[in-house]
Amino acid sequence: MNTxxxxxxxxxxxxxxxxxxxxxxxxKSKSLYLDFMPITSILMWITRxxxxxxxxxxxxxxxxxxxxxxxxxxxxxxxxxxxxxxxxGFWDFFVPLAxxxxxxxxxxxxxxxxxxxxxxxxxxTMWLTMLMMVFFTVLTAYSHVxxxxxxxxxxxxxxxxxxxxxxxxxxxxxxxxxxxxxxxxSVHPSPNARIAGIVVAVSFIASGIFSYYCHExxxxxxxxxxxxxxxxxxxTTEFTEEGVIKCKDWYPYFExxxxxxxxxxxxxxxxxxxxxAPEKALQKSGELHRSLQNEVKVVGSTASSSSExxxxxxxxxxGYPISYLDQTVLKTIIRSHPGYVLMKDGVILxxxxxxxxxxxxxxxxxx
Numbered sequence: 410m411n412t413x414x415x416x417x418x419x420x421x422x423x424x425x426x427x428x429x430x431x432x433x434x435x436x437k438s439k440s441l442y443l444d445f446m447p448i449t450s451i452l453m454w455i456t457r458x459x460x461x462x463x464x465x466x467x468x469x470x471x472x473x474x475x476x477x478x479x480x481x482x483x484x485x486x487x488x489x490x491x492x493x494x495x496x497x498g499f500w501d502f503f504v505p506l507a508x509x510x511x512x513x514x515x516x517x518x519x520x521x522x523x524x525x526x527x528x529x530x531x532x533x534t535m536w537l538t539m540l541m542m543v544f545f546t547v548l549t550a551y552s553h554v555x556x557x558x559x560x561x562x563x564x565x566x567x568x569x570x571x572x573x574x575x576x577x578x579x580x581x582x583x584x585x586x587x588x589x590x591x592x593x594x595s596v597h598p599s600p601n602a603r604i605a606g607i608v609v610a611v612s613f614i615a616s617g618i619f620s621y622y623c624h625e626x627x628x629x630x631x632x633x634x635x636x637x638x639x640x641x642x643x644x645t646t647e648f649t650e651e652g653v654i655k656c657k658d659w660y661p662y663f664e665x666x667x668x669x670x671x672x673x674x675x676x677x678x679x680x681x682x683x684x685x686a687p688e689k690a691l692q693k694s695g696e697l698h699r700s701l702q703n704e705v706k707v708v709g710s711t712a713s714s715s716s717e718x719x720x721x722x723x724x725x726x727x728g729y730p731i732s733y734l735d736q737t738v739l740k741t742i743i744r745s746h747p748g749y750v751l752m753k754d755g756v757i758l759x760x761x762x763x764x765x766x767x768x769x770x771x772x773x774x775x776x
Contacts, residue, residue: 413568417581423459424585427452431588442595449588453596456589457525460582464522470565471515472620474628476744479511481562485548488557512620520613525589528598529605535593538586546579566632627744627762635742635750635757642671642755661732664715668730671755674705674776678729680747681739683713683721690747690763695727697749700769705751705776712736751775 427449434446443450471478483504490500503510521541524534545563552558553572561575570578589596598605623629631637634644634655644656661670670677678694680686698707707729711718718731743750745762751772752758758775761767 413570413574417578420459420585421581423452423456424581424588427456427585427588431591441592443592444595446592449592453589453592456585457528457596460586460589461522461526463582464518464525467564468515468518468522468616470567470630470632471511471562472519472616473623473630474565474632474744475511475515475620476508476624477565477633478515478562479507480740481558481560482511483507484558492555492557512617512624515620516613516617519616520609523612524605524609527605527608528596529602529609530598531593531596535586535590539583539590542579542583542586546576546583549575549579552576567630624744625762625764627748627760631760633741635760637757637760640756641752658735658738661710661734663730663732665730668706668708668732670708670732671752673754675752676701676705676707676772677742677750677752678707678709678747679739679743679745679750680709680711680713681736682746683711683717686746687763688725690766691721691727692725693763693766694747694749695725695729697766697769697772698727698729701772704769705772708732710734710739712739 430449430452431441431446434449435441438445443453486500486503486507490497493500518541521534521538524530525538545561549561549563549572552561553576556572559572560569561572563570563575563578619629635641639656641656641659645654645659648654668675676697680691683691694707694709701707709718709727709729709731711731711733712735715731715733721727722731742748743760743762745764747763749759749761749763749767750757751760751767753776759767759772
């Protein structure tokens with residue numbers, strides 16, 4: 410039994426014990442007020458802290474990389490539009506809103522976690538929590554039954570769950586929250602309503618700023634397979650104990666002379682869609698290429714067409730060769746468009762967002 414399954418059993422056990430205690434003490438005191446149910450009161454504190462910590466972790470890994478969560482939401486919208494053609498227009502409306510929605514959900518989850526812990530406006534907080542849990546339970550149930558979306562993105566790239574695991578997680582967590590929902594009106598804010606409100610507001614603002622910072626730079630913690638220190642010679646070819654290749658679908662294609670990406674010093678410029686990349690950022694990549702000539706080979710990688718590349722390369726005087734890779738792979742490699750990945754003999758030494766385009770000196774310092 411792995412750690413995740415152990416935690417799941419703990420939440421299930423906590424939910425059952427809390428419900429039994431609530432029934433016993435509720436019948437004995439003939440009320441649902443925690444002031445008259447000492448054992449249930451302690452169990453509710455444990456539930457609030459446990460659920461709060463879980464929500465903070467879940468919200469943090471999504472806020473840390475809400476672009477990745479946005480990709481998952483976009484996948485859900487497209488799947489729903491495909492499976493329910495009569496509502497395709499409705500789901501298509503949300504596709505361009507995936508990023509702001511991902512940011513809000515991530516930040517909201519963290520603020521909700523603190524609201525549960527400090528007991529801020531518990532009637533409102535618990536209704537919002539239960540509605541959120543019902544919403545995500547429906548999503549994970551659909552994924553489990555249809556297999557249309559293989560990972561809910563609940564814990565970002567930090568923890569990948571099978572559809573049935575995600576569904577069971579939501580069922581267990583919803584069950585564990587039912588006793589707390591029933592006694593929500595007797596939970597007092599701690600230490601008082603004013604301070605509890607300030608804690609919730611600060612958590613929302615701070616997590617929002619943190620998430621935006623990660624978006625404008627790179628995730629504070631890189632949970633993906635292509636993080637700094639990874640040897641792509643192994644990651645793209647060797648199977649893990651689970652029988653999968655972590656850096657899968659690595660099949661770069663060159664129309665001209667092939668460049669050995671894993672030999673010597675290579676700076677990879679990732680541009681998954683040329684039409685969506687800021688032109689000034691692309692121009693900087695060309696300038697960097699010229700400043701690194703004869704020291705580091707600069708190679709672009711895109712999922713756009715060769716005609717699009719020729720047009721952009723000519724107009725912006727980029728000058729470096731291009732390889733073609735699957736868009737999903739490019740989006741996974743780095744959360745920047747364009748983004749920079751410095752490698753030495755296939756080992757990733759550094760990664761940069763285009764807002765922090767590295768100088769030639771920064772590249773040399775890592776080699």
